[in-house]
Amino acid sequence: MSIRIRLILLFSLLSGFVKALQTTPPFKEYSFNKYELESYKEQVQNLIYYGLDNYLHYGYPYDEVKPISCIPKSRNFENAGDLPTNDVLGNFTTTLIDSLTTVAIIGDKQKFKELVTLMKDTYPNSNFNIPATIQVFETTIRVVGGLISAHLYATDPSKKAYMNPEEYDGFLLTLASDMADRLLPAYLTSTGLPVSRVNLRYKTGRIPHDQLYENNVAAMASPMFEFTMLSYLTGDSKYEQVTRYAFNKVWSMKSRLNLLPISFNPEQRLCYSTMSGIGASIDSFYEYALKGAVLFDDAELYRIWEDSYEALRINSKSDWFYTNVEANSGYIVTNWIDSLSAFFPGLQVLAGEVEDATLKNLMSLKLWNTYGGIPERWKFESDKDNNENKDNPLPLEWYPLRPEFIESTYFLYRATRDPFYLNIGKQILNDFQTRFKSKCGFSGIQHLLHGTSQDRMESFVLSESLKYLFLLFDENNELHKSRDNVIFSTEAHPFWLKPKQIRSYKIAAKNNDPLYSNHLIQVKLNEAKYLKGLHKVKAGSKLKKLARQIFDSGIDNEEAIKPNPKNSSNTERPFNNGMCKKIISEYANGYTLPSSPLLSRLNVLFDIDRRYNNTLIRPEYLKDYQGMEIRNGFYSHWADPKYSKSKVPATTESFDLIFDYTGDYESPIEIDNDILKCKSFNGRRKLRLERVRPGTVDTFGNRYSFEPFIELDRKDVTKKTCDKVDELYSSAVLYRAAMLDGIPLSENGSIHINKSAIIVHEGNDTTDDIDISLGMNRNNQLLFGCIPVVNIFLE
Ligand SMILES: *[C@@H]1O[C@H](CO)[C@@H](O)[C@H](O)[C@H]1NC(C)=O
Ligand SMILES: *[C@@H]1O[C@H](CO)[C@@H](O)[C@H](O)[C@H]1NC(C)=O
Ligand SMILES: *[C@@H]1O[C@H](CO)[C@@H](O)[C@H](O)[C@H]1NC(C)=O
Numbered sequence: 001m002s003i004r005i006r007l008i009l010l011f012s013l014l015s016g017f018v019k020a021l022q023t024t025p026p027f028k029e030y031s032f033n034k035y036e037l038e039s040y041k042e043q044v045q046n047l048i049y050y051g052l053d054n055y056l057h058y059g060y061p062y063d064e065v066k067p068i069s070c071i072p073k074s075r076n077f078e079n080a081g082d083l084p085t086n087d088v089l090g091n092f093t094t095t096l097i098d099s100l101t102t103v104a105i106i107g108d109k110q111k112f113k114e115l116v117t118l119m120k121d122t123y124p125n126s127n128f129n130i131p132a133t134i135q136v137f138e139t140t141i142r143v144v145g146g147l148i149s150a151h152l153y154a155t156d157p158s159k160k161a162y163m164n165p166e167e168y169d170g171f172l173l174t175l176a177s178d179m180a181d182r183l184l185p186a187y188l189t190s191t192g193l194p195v196s197r198v199n200l201r202y203k204t205g206r207i208p209h210d211q212l213y214e215n216n217v218a219a220m221a222s223p224m225f226e227f228t229m230l231s232y233l234t235g236d237s238k239y240e241q242v243t244r245y246a247f248n249k250v251w252s253m254k255s256r257l258n259l260l261p262i263s264f265n266p267e268q269r270l271c272y273s274t275m276s277g278i279g280a281s282i283d284s285f286y287e288y289a290l291k292g293a294v295l296f297d298d299a300e301l302y303r304i305w306e307d308s309y310e311a312l313r314i315n316s317k318s319d320w321f322y323t324n325v326e327a328n329s330g331y332i333v334t335n336w337i338d339s340l341s342a343f344f345p346g347l348q349v350l351a352g353e354v355e356d357a358t359l360k361n362l363m364s365l366k367l368w369n370t371y372g373g374i375p376e377r378w379k380f381e382s383d384k385d386n387n388e389n390k391d392n393p394l395p396l397e398w399y400p401l402r403p404e405f406i407e408s409t410y411f412l413y414r415a416t417r418d419p420f421y422l423n424i425g426k427q428i429l430n431d432f433q434t435r436f437k438s439k440c441g442f443s444g445i446q447h448l449l450h451g452t453s454q455d456r457m458e459s460f461v462l463s464e465s466l467k468y469l470f471l472l473f474d475e476n477n478e479l480h481k482s483r484d485n486v487i488f489s490t491e492a493h494p495f496w497l498k499p500k501q502i503r504s505y506k507i508a509a510k511n512n513d514p515l516y517s518n519h520l521i522q523v524k525l526n527e528a529k530y531l532k533g534l535h536k537v538k539a540g541s542k543l544k545k546l547a548r549q550i551f552d553s554g555i556d557n558e559e560a561i562k563p564n565p566k567n568s569s570n571t572e573r574p575f576n577n578g579m580c581k582k583i584i585s586e587y588a589n590g591y592t593l594p595s596s597p598l599l600s601r602l603n604v605l606f607d608i609d610r611r612y613n614n615t616l617i618r619p620e621y622l623k624d625y626q627g628m629e630i631r632n633g634f635y636s637h638w639a640d641p642k643y644s645k646s647k648v649p650a651t652t653e654s655f656d657l658i659f660d661y662t663g664d665y666e667s668p669i670e671i672d673n674d675i676l677k678c679k680s681f682n683g684r685r686k687l688r689l690e691r692v693r694p695g696t697v698d699t700f701g702n703r704y705s706f707e708p709f710i711e712l713d714r715k716d717v718t719k720k721t722c723d724k725v726d727e728l729y730s731s732a733v734l735y736r737a738a739m740l741d742g743i744p745l746s747e748n749g750s751i752h753i754n755k756s757a758i759i760v761h762e763g764n765d766t767t768d769d770i771d772i773s774l775g776m777n778r779n780n781q782l783l784f785g786c787i788p789v790v791n792i793f794l795e
């Protein structure tokens with residue numbers, strides 16, 4: 001009797017215990033131990049199924065599902081001119097094709113097989129013979145890239161999604177080749193540069209002129225990556241040859257500063273816009289130069305990457321983002337940045353530039369903190385003229401759930417293992433579960449200032465955004481253990497090649513298509529003729545005087561010639577060089593890091609908030625939304641109070657000087673992280689000086705007293721005109737170099753320049769710009785307008 005009672009009691013205790021297990025997660029929030037990561041991974045996986053199943057139920061066989069109204073979003077059959085819709089929606093099941101690799105990556109073999117079967121049912125004749133006009137670039141990255149990558153998964157025995165030869169006959173690759181063959185006629189122009197659109201059935205025949213002859217750099221260059229991969233897989237080199245010719249041709253249209261204008265007429269080589277930068281219309285040019293170099297082991301592509309990246313460093317790099325600049329002059333031309341540029345830190349990680357990537361990615365974090373998404377365009381500075389939208393910080397106010405910020409966060413996490421990035425992922429996961437989830441999928445935000453939703457779910461939500469979020473939490477994904485050189489396409493489809501494949505392609509590949517081999521011969525002849533016609537000798541290359549003072553965020557030149565009236569702090573703190581190494585060694589034993597390096601040791605974590613407080617204003621409806629980095633649980637868990645502090649804001653003024661000497665640019669050589677050495681000073685140079693006075697706080701947070709000023713022999717100047725400079729004899733002002741050509745100097749860093757490379761030009765100043773003169777004092781310090789630059793030495 002009594003035994004029985006006890007048993008019952010025990011049973012009820014146990015069931016209570018089981019219940020408790022179910023309701024409280026078996027991990028402490030923000031510990032980011034493996035249980036917590038596993039839980040987030042599963043939550044993302046559920047979101048992926050939610051979006052995909054809704055598409056299959058309500059959207060298929062059309063291109064997308066409308067997440068709010070639960071009906072298909074199809075091509076606009078009535079209005080062929082509805083380009084934003086029709087460019088990507090060819091009535092060819094875009095979401096299905098773009099999602100294949102997402103299912104492969106989460107490792108659901110059963111579902112992957114089902115989708116491949118569904119593809120087979122959808123395309124029984126293995127072709128895209130559809131009378132749709134679509135954009136070549138978008139179709140390449142979503143359809144050709146998606147099919148190629150899914151084919152790789154289906155045929156690689158080391159992958160979970162592998163299908164044996166009885167189950168899979170290479171049909172996805174057949175489809176990819178068919179699509180590529182339908183896109184390739186876009187390249188049949190007299191220059192070999194592609195037009196922007198083709199009709200999958202009628203080629204370029206029935207397309208209005210204005211829909212063909214304006215094309216951008218990303219669109220003209222990028223298909224090289226997917227098409228070259230297709231050549232490797234099929235042995236047919238025409239895809240590579242045609243698109244690679246166009247890629248190189250695009251690069252040949254760069255300015256003398258190695259900056260590419262974003263938009264051209266591919267037939268006439270006319271440039272439509274000379275703006276350059278890293279965002280929309282040019283982004284994947286850089287991406288594929290570097291990724292192509294790695295995937296195809298290609299030194300020529302790597303040189304293009306290096307040269308184009310260097311040009312960005314000199315001309316476009318700013319403290320927290322890369323600005324849009326005019327390709328010929330390098331001057332800043334817009335006061336906004338766009339959402340697509342958030343991808344760049346991820347690419348910088350691939351290039352080994354983790355430090356700068358960390359800073360640039362913080363900008364996206366602050367945008368998300370403020371607006372709950374990444375605005376299509378955000379103004380970092382109010383408009384100067386008095387137009388009615390002067391104070392609207394978002395010239396383009398939507399966020400269609402684009403992946404770029406998640407992508408960069410994922411790559412930064414893989415490189416640093418800093419839990420800071422997991423915390424970003426946790427917030428984004430939460431936003432997907434609450435703010436973006438709707439009845440039949442995920443809705444982007446139409447207006448970030450009001451929080452209104454879009455009735456659209458573009459295919460990149462499943463193909464990229466949720467895929468990168470999944471991978472962020474999935475420590476053990478097979479991609480993370482692979483020894484292949486896995487490279488993600490710009491649509492997040494993983495590509496990989498084995499050295500053996502590269503070797504055998506180089507030996508055996510052939511272009512057997514006379515149409516395209518003859519065409520290539522013809523465009524090369526055209527090119528030679530065109531070059532002959534150009535003036536060979538450029539106008540007298542007299543030394544151009546340097547001499548424009550451009551402030552870091554100055555837009556118009558009028559503003560730029562005066563010293564910055566504000567006490568701005570616009571120099572970044574170059575934090576701990578070799579940070580990456582340090583973090584990795586601290587992490588070597590698993591998750592034992594006591595603190596987040598970013599949260600604890602980056603003392604500029606809140607500089608963006610301060611500096612852009614005029615245009616980073618959280619809308620009212622998000623007033624309870626808190627900055628991720630100061631969430632209570634996260635902060636208390638990961639900040640190290642011993643080091644965790646913000647730097648005192650600088651009260652010095654900083655400004656950039658642009659030097660424009662003739663001759664070829666030579667990068668400064670870095671010695672021991674402390675000295676930048678310039679053998680010559682030819683080409684475009686950008687030097688940031690900080691103006692320091694006694695009592696001011698510099699960009700490193702040091703307050704200056706009088707001593708260092710008095711020590712300097714201030715009368716010892718080479719030019720007579722300096723006698724007129726009152727400041728020399730007053731309480732003093734000094735300059736300090738803070739950055740050269742985008743390379744930040746450390747706190748005690750200095751620049752050493754070959755004297756004859758800089759002073760010899762002095763006599764040739766014209767006087768139309770500001771009155772500056774260069775000289776040297778007895779300490780070999782450069783004098784700028786008679787004031788010593790304390791850490792530039794002429795030798
Ligand atoms: C679009 O695709 C659907 C489904 O495959 C098909 O029924 C329809 O005929 C197509 N529409 C056009 C105009 O091609
Ligand atoms: C800049 O700072 C100095 C010293 O702190 C101060 O005297 C001056 O008024 C400030 N200028 C502006 C424009 O705020
Ligand atoms: C931005 O910061 C400045 C200086 O601290 C302050 O005067 C200004 O009111 C702030 N602007 C906004 C919109 O908060």
Ligand SMILES: *[C@@H]1O[C@H](CO)[C@@H](O)[C@H](O)[C@H]1NC(C)=O
Pocket residue numbers: 746747748
């Ligand atoms: C720079 O030099 C000062 C004075 O010699 C020293 O106190 C400081 O630690 C140095 N800073 C760095 C980053 O090395």
Ligand SMILES: *[C@@H]1O[C@H](CO)[C@@H](O)[C@H](O)[C@H]1NC(C)=O
Pocket residue numbers: 679680754755756757
């Ligand atoms: C310094 O510059 C001059 C003139 O450009 C050049 O002839 C000389 O070789 C340079 N010296 C060094 C050490 O590079």
Ligand SMILES: *[C@@H]1O[C@H](CO)[C@@H](O)[C@H](O)[C@H]1NC(C)=O
Pocket residue numbers: 542760761762763764
């Ligand atoms: C200035 O330029 C002239 C040619 O325009 C040249 O002859 C002269 O040597 C230059 N002077 C200096 C100091 O470089």
